[in-house]
Amino acid sequence: MLETICEVLEDAYKRNWITSRDGNVSIRHHDRDHFYITPSGVRKQTLQPDQFKKIGISQGSHVSPIAIDLPYTDISANLKPSGELPLHFGLQREMGQHSGDVRVVVHVHPTYCIAAMHAGIDLSTISDAFPELNRYTRVAPNVGDVAPISQELADQCHKMLQLDKDGNIAYDIVGIKGHGVVAIDTSPWRAYEHIERLEHICKIVLASGKY
């Protein structure tokens, strides 16, 4: 699935949803005490599976688990994990409890989702009028202005997605004002489709001028 994540990021780049070094993705199999995350500062349109970082989840205190940089490949040894590691770590740590499942977290910067939030739209409010969105994708209330690669961004995203201690989330996607979106599902393309659907509806809403 790491190859599929590379394909997803290449597609996001072609759609102008990220510039070269933006965007990050993580993946965890439920029965593993580690997950993989894209590296920081690498061109995402040419990302390779051996560049991913392998992050262990400490089995120690559940109150303050620690992300541990595990050895993976020689190439990845010289790279750092994505700066949005706190966002991914908090989600992957809890969601790994779902037996039989893979969890993929995708963060990109889609144009019309960000434009809609900039125009004052709470993304959670637009899905009612669009069945092709609300049939398949649950949209969380926006996260407000928070600094990128911060613990606050991670905490606010977890809160708006209603991540609980059993690893459940109430929504599939959340927007971060002035920044981007975070989508979660059981495969890279499924997570990506939440973004694609929301982006399409945001484009329509903005084109209508009625919001």
Ligand SMILES: [Zn+2]
């Ligand atoms: Zn970002």
